[in-house]
Amino acid sequence: MQSESVQAIKNGIYSFQTITRYVPGWTFCYVFLTAISALISPVQIYVLENLVDSVVSAWNVQHIFWWGTLLIAVILLRSGFSFVKGLVMTMLTRDFRRGQIPVTLRKFRQIEYACFENSSKQDLLNKISENPQSEILSVFVQMLSIISAVISTAGVELLLFRASFLLGIVSIVTMLPMFLLEGKAANKETKLRWTMTTDIRKRYYLQQLFVDKDALQEIKLFDAKDLLIDRSEALTKKINTEMKDTLKQVIRLSSGSSMAAFIFTGAALFVLSFALLKGNITFGVFVSLVTALTSFYGTIRGTVGAVATFLRLSAKIKYYQDFLALPERMDPLHGDEKETADPATIQFDHVSFRYPGSEKDVLHDVSFTIFPEQRIAFVGQNGAGKTTIIKLLLGLYVPTRGKIYIGGMDSTELSDEKRQKLFSVIFQDYQNYELTLRENIAFGNIEKLRCDDALFKAMKDAGIEDLPTKYDQGFDQHLGRIFEDGVNLSGGQWQRAALARAYLADASFIIMDEPTAALDPIAESEMYTQFAAILKNRGAIMISHRLASAKMAEKIFVMENGRITEEGCHDELLKKGGAYAEMWEKQSSWYTERKMTV
Amino acid sequence: MWKTILLSTKDLFSAMPVIVSVTIFLQMVTAGISVAMVSLTAKLIDSAGNISSDAKAVFVFAGVILCCRLVSLFCEKISYRINQIDAVPKFEIFHHRLSQYTVSLSLEAAEDPEISGMFWRAKDAVYQNRMGEVFFGVFGILPGLFQLVSIAIVLGAYHKVLVLLAGISVLPVLIVQIMQGKKGYRLYKSQTEKNRLCGYLWELLTSRNSVKEMRIMGFSGYLTDKYLEVQEEVNEENRRFAMKSSLQGFLCDFIKIAFYAVSIAVCVMLLRESKISVGAFGACLGAFTSMQGVLAGLLSGISGIKNTCNYANDYYDFFHLKKADTHTRKVNLSGSVLSTEDLSFRYPKADQNAVNRVNLAIKKGEIIAIVGENGSGKTTLSKLLLGLYTPTEGYVRMDGEDIQTLNHDYYKKFSLVAQRFGRYSISLRDNIAISDIRRREDTFLIQSAMDTAGIKNLGAQIGGINEELGIEFGGKELSGGQWQKVALARGVFRKGEILFLDEPTSALDPITEYDILSGFVGMVDQKTAFVVSHRIGICKIVDRILVMQNGKIVEDGTHEQLLRRSGVYAKMWDEQAKWYQE
Numbered sequence A: 001m002q003s004e005s006v007q008a009i010k011n012g013i014y015s016f017q018t019i020t021r022y023v024p025g026w027t028f029c030y031v032f033l034t035a036i037s038a039l040i041s042p043v044q045i046y047v048l049e050n051l052v053d054s055v056v057s058a059w060n061v062q063h064i065f066w067w068g069t070l071l072i073a074v075i076l077l078r079s080g081f082s083f084v085k086g087l088v089m090t091m092l093t094r095d096f097r098r099g100q101i102p103v104t105l106r107k108f109r110q111i112e113y114a115c116f117e118n119s120s121k122q123d124l125l126n127k128i129s130e131n132p133q134s135e136i137l138s139v140f141v142q143m144l145s146i147i148s149a150v151i152s153t154a155g156v157e158l159l160l161f162r163a164s165f166l167l168g169i170v171s172i173v174t175m176l177p178m179f180l181l182e183g184k185a186a187n188k189e190t191k192l193r194w195t196m197t198t199d200i201r202k203r204y205y206l207q208q209l210f211v212d213k214d215a216l217q218e219i220k221l222f223d224a225k226d227l228l229i230d231r232s233e234a235l236t237k238k239i240n241t242e243m244k245d246t247l248k249q250v251i252r253l254s255s256g257s258s259m260a261a262f263i264f265t266g267a268a269l270f271v272l273s274f275a276l277l278k279g280n281i282t283f284g285v286f287v288s289l290v291t292a293l294t295s296f297y298g299t300i301r302g303t304v305g306a307v308a309t310f311l312r313l314s315a316k317i318k319y320y321q322d323f324l325a326l327p328e329r330m331d332p333l334h335g336d337e338k339e340t341a342d343p344a345t346i347q348f349d350h351v352s353f354r355y356p357g358s359e360k361d362v363l364h365d366v367s368f369t370i371f372p373e374q375r376i377a378f379v380g381q382n383g384a385g386k387t388t389i390i391k392l393l394l395g396l397y398v399p400t401r402g403k404i405y406i407g408g409m410d411s412t413e414l415s416d417e418k419r420q421k422l423f424s425v426i427f428q429d430y431q432n433y434e435l436t437l438r439e440n441i442a443f444g445n446i447e448k449l450r451c452d453d454a455l456f457k458a459m460k461d462a463g464i465e466d467l468p469t470k471y472d473q474g475f476d477q478h479l480g481r482i483f484e485d486g487v488n489l490s491g492g493q494w495q496r497a498a499l500a501r502a503y504l505a506d507a508s509f510i511i512m513d514e515p516t517a518a519l520d521p522i523a524e525s526e527m528y529t530q531f532a533a534i535l536k537n538r539g540a541i542m543i544s545h546r547l548a549s550a551k552m553a554e555k556i557f558v559m560e561n562g563r564i565t566e567e568g569c570h571d572e573l574l575k576k577g578g579a580y581a582e583m584w585e586k587q588s589s590w591y592t593e594r595k596m597t598v
Numbered sequence B: 001m002w003k004t005i006l007l008s009t010k011d012l013f014s015a016m017p018v019i020v021s022v023t024i025f026l027q028m029v030t031a032g033i034s035v036a037m038v039s040l041t042a043k044l045i046d047s048a049g050n051i052s053s054d055a056k057a058v059f060v061f062a063g064v065i066l067c068c069r070l071v072s073l074f075c076e077k078i079s080y081r082i083n084q085i086d087a088v089p090k091f092e093i094f095h096h097r098l099s100q101y102t103v104s105l106s107l108e109a110a111e112d113p114e115i116s117g118m119f120w121r122a123k124d125a126v127y128q129n130r131m132g133e134v135f136f137g138v139f140g141i142l143p144g145l146f147q148l149v150s151i152a153i154v155l156g157a158y159h160k161v162l163v164l165l166a167g168i169s170v171l172p173v174l175i176v177q178i179m180q181g182k183k184g185y186r187l188y189k190s191q192t193e194k195n196r197l198c199g200y201l202w203e204l205l206t207s208r209n210s211v212k213e214m215r216i217m218g219f220s221g222y223l224t225d226k227y228l229e230v231q232e233e234v235n236e237e238n239r240r241f242a243m244k245s246s247l248q249g250f251l252c253d254f255i256k257i258a259f260y261a262v263s264i265a266v267c268v269m270l271l272r273e274s275k276i277s278v279g280a281f282g283a284c285l286g287a288f289t290s291m292q293g294v295l296a297g298l299l300s301g302i303s304g305i306k307n308t309c310n311y312a313n314d315y316y317d318f319f320h321l322k323k324a325d326t327h328t329r330k331v332n333l334s335g336s337v338l339s340t341e342d343l344s345f346r347y348p349k350a351d352q353n354a355v356n357r358v359n360l361a362i363k364k365g366e367i368i369a370i371v372g373e374n375g376s377g378k379t380t381l382s383k384l385l386l387g388l389y390t391p392t393e394g395y396v397r398m399d400g401e402d403i404q405t406l407n408h409d410y411y412k413k414f415s416l417v418a419q420r421f422g423r424y425s426i427s428l429r430d431n432i433a434i435s436d437i438r439r440r441e442d443t444f445l446i447q448s449a450m451d452t453a454g455i456k457n458l459g460a461q462i463g464g465i466n467e468e469l470g471i472e473f474g475g476k477e478l479s480g481g482q483w484q485k486v487a488l489a490r491g492v493f494r495k496g497e498i499l500f501l502d503e504p505t506s507a508l509d510p511i512t513e514y515d516i517l518s519g520f521v522g523m524v525d526q527k528t529a530f531v532v533s534h535r536i537g538i539c540k541i542v543d544r545i546l547v548m549q550n551g552k553i554v555e556d557g558t559h560e561q562l563l564r565r566s567g568v569y570a571k572m573w574d575e576q577a578k579w580y581q582e
Helices: A002-022 A024-038 A040-056 A061-110 A119-127 A132-163 A165-211 A213-221 A225-277 A283-324 A386-393 A416-422 A437-442 A452-462 A491-504 A521-535 A547-551 A570-576 A579-592 B002-015 B017-049 B055-090 B092-104 B113-127 B130-158 B160-169 B171-190 B192-206 B208-217 B220-272 B278-318 B378-385 B408-413 B428-433 B443-452 B458-462 B480-493 B510-518 B520-524 B536-541 B559-565 B568-580
Strands: A346-353 A363-370 A375-380 A401-406 A423-426 A509-513 A539-543 A555-560 A563-568 B337-345 B355-363 B367-372 B393-398 B414-417 B498-502 B528-532 B544-549 B552-557
Touching: A002 A024, A002 A061, A002 A132, A002 A283, A024 A040, A024 A061, A024 A132, A040 A061, A040 A132, A040 A283, A040 B278, A061 A132, A061 B192, A061 B208, A061 B220, A119 A165, A119 A283, A132 A165, A132 A283, A165 A213, A165 A225, A165 A283, A165 B092, A165 B113, A213 A225, A213 B092, A213 B414, A225 A283, A225 B055, A225 B092, A283 B017, A283 B278, A346 A386, A363 A386, A363 A401, A363 A563, A375 A386, A375 A547, A375 A579, A386 A509, A386 A539, A416 A423, A416 B208, A423 A491, A423 B208, A437 A452, A437 A491, A452 A491, A491 A509, A491 A521, A521 A539, A521 A547, A521 B568, A547 A579, A547 B568, A555 A570, A555 A579, A563 A570, A563 A579, A570 A579, A579 B510, A579 B536, A579 B568, B002 B017, B002 B092, B002 B130, B002 B278, B017 B055, B017 B130, B017 B278, B055 B092, B092 B113, B092 B278, B113 B130, B113 B192, B113 B278, B130 B160, B130 B278, B160 B171, B160 B220, B160 B278, B171 B192, B171 B220, B171 B278, B192 B208, B192 B220, B208 B220, B220 B278, B337 B378, B355 B378, B355 B393, B355 B552, B367 B378, B367 B536, B367 B568, B378 B498, B378 B528, B408 B414, B414 B480, B428 B443, B428 B458, B428 B480, B443 B458, B443 B480, B458 B480, B480 B498, B480 B510, B510 B520, B510 B536, B520 B528, B520 B536, B536 B568, B544 B559, B544 B568, B552 B559, B552 B568, B559 B568
Parallel strands: A375 A539, A375 A555, A423 A509, A509 A539, B367 B528, B367 B544, B414 B498, B498 B528
Antiparallel strands: A346 A363, A346 A401, A555 A563, B337 B355, B337 B393, B544 B552
């Protein structure tokens, strides 16, 4: 509890610092307004007291008028302050978001790629909500409302002590258990919500499967809805039971604090009545304090509530700090890069690799050289390490041992721009962008976003040049389900769009991981035929289970269990009679024998 | 609006009659107490004015006030407990109904972006507990009215003008509330698409697959700008709305306070004319503010109902969508003939048929390959035969019965390995047993399905078949090939008599593909099977090949027959086979 409070305060200061850094002007205004408006409550009580007294004791019309006007002015001021405070907060939020969201997004761009494939880091990334800045803001607001409540309570305390010393003491004595109990309750609730987040996310996942069309066809056909509904309802039950247990304790604790508040109210009523009876206080004091009791009680409860919310939210700041502390990829210096004579020679020099957190190497001592404009194929069984080689080559990971040289330069020193000029890629799990057709293609080379000719050419090479003419919106047709006027493409069309994306970049090498998996035989064959023309003076590195594509390669690397076991051209490898020959034998048997024997 | 109120009321009463009644009762009690408090405080102050003559009265009133407060404290705690603990599980009925209904929607409906937008709004209505809000909003009027009338009586006892003043002073609140509610909902609805886009862009900017491509191709800057731009647009709209609303709120406050000032003046006059006592002066002002508060609360509550109804309507509207599974006719099917009659299908908003006048008859035990170019209608035809899509025209019949008129049992005839199969972030066991959940405990059968799909050792590799898959919740992530084999095992595990395999080996290496495809005939045993594949080699081992082009079946026959015809099939065969011939 102790250290948590310290941590919470630290987080509060952190949020304050962060906000001040981005919007110092608005922050100052907001803090100022908060402090001033906190004084209104005690002032209002004081003014009311004087108004009543001037009415009761001496019928002084002038006094009545002035105190009455002052009271109205104070009330107006209260509402005016909250209005202005609201406006300032709106502007503060806007400007803070404008400054801070780009920073968050920049961080996402810089995080080491490995974090995205590591499940615990991925969990953290999932927890960074869409607007982490709103948590920072909320913590800031809560912190200020605590401060404002403290100021306002202090002012009221002053009036209480002035009325009766005993009353002041009673109020402080009853306030302490309230804070302790409510604080404890808030802490319990915070912890609960903390542990529940994963379950809640899981439940959300299960529920959204019902509108995931890939899942839905199976759910319907397999009549599996009960499994998912039961699972999600079991989670709900678990969540509710945990909530129930905790909330029961919370209610017990907060009942205790309500009792304390009740005792204070009772004591105050009797103390004030006695004081009035004895003539220690004026009627004005009596009236103003009795009417203020309810709101004073409200202020204290509000403070406690703000403390609870503050504790809960400030824990989330931790996520954000953890997020900012995630390792970033090395950012090679731009500009002073060495120009190499032959920029596009790729050399793997005794490269071994294991995924972070794993205990097994997925690549063992892999060495090979790829020359510019060469057409290379990697073949091998699922899980042999082909895709890992691509990830290393693209700089998503850094070798555990050994080095990769590109144009004689250590590939870790390669800048992003340089790498983009060297490689374009179509991954096995390529992304379908539910944006416009134009964007889908142009993402291969965003500089050509407006070059319809270039886009058209890439689409032609990929065999989807007819797409823009099919839609009224042409290149600007929305694809997918995000937009209500979006159209969906077939699997083959999406794959060709991904291909077009890769073609659009004028890179020295096109890297293709299973580029034809969703293409029909004719399209696949056409692609192979046109390949040389499309590649022109580019090289290609292809991973494919369709060995026809390997046949065209100048060099084939056969991988088994993280090692390159054979290399050579198609004919050489067939002659060798090894793993490649066996694969080829099996695949081509579908096409060579008249009738297969099963 | 009335319909929504009626529906919400009905739903809440049937879901939690006791809770609802107790809550309403507690609301009445609390309202009563708060009225009593106003009048008691007045009495207390009044008697305190004459404390020198009647000290006892002061302490009696103080005591009664404390008792009232204790009772209301008690009510508050019980309400809290009921709302936070007892009512929460009862509200699950809304989730439950939504899920059940969504599954019963036709697949083509679920694929429609508009309908998925409706689903999310409906879900939102449940998460925000809009139905409960409507109900308690409506039933909150009753205690509110009671409170209002009683305070008006208390205040009217001092002077009738005060009641009128308090009444008029909060009218602007009502007007502003109604206007803002309408505008707010319109804004919310108009932003659905933009919000969806923002969410999607954020996902692209932060999730693995897209981050990978973005970094290599270098378009993260573009997407970031786009995100910021759309987000800014939404934020600015919201900000302008919020600022306007708060200005209007401030004006309402101003009017309220102005009237309060007038009421002070009136009270001073009354005091001067000795119509009220000194104590009553303070009490009167207190009653005036209470009346303002209660009336404003009541009015905004009433105008809020309309607004809340709009949101709750999102939930009830969803249930007006055309359902697919409304038919309950139960027929004992032997599954001996699956046929189609002039079967056509057009996707919503498409301008041509994806499947066009297909006539087919499939006998039990036939193994059929469906081949054709991308977009020729193979997968659509499969989904029609499976009964997942509703034909635009024509029929799919099993044993001569129109399947659209049959109940769910029709699905039991089938198993499926989908082209775009689900990758569920649940356990490996459930990922496979999801195709037949009644047998999910049958580990032996699950293992044998895995053996058939070529993932004999996957269980051992990941630490047991009860391990969770999918990195989303920290489970084991599989490669593309492994996922495909899991989907294959899923299809095999289900004991359907008719098996559909849509591109079952697209991510598999040649050896595994060979093993699976050559084991295919044995795997399907006596079943009817359809396989959609671009690996045209498999056509040699099937009984019958259907060649599709532009939604039509253009060729139909065995491998030899079709090769002899030298048509579309022969061309496709040659195109693919030439790469494998020396």
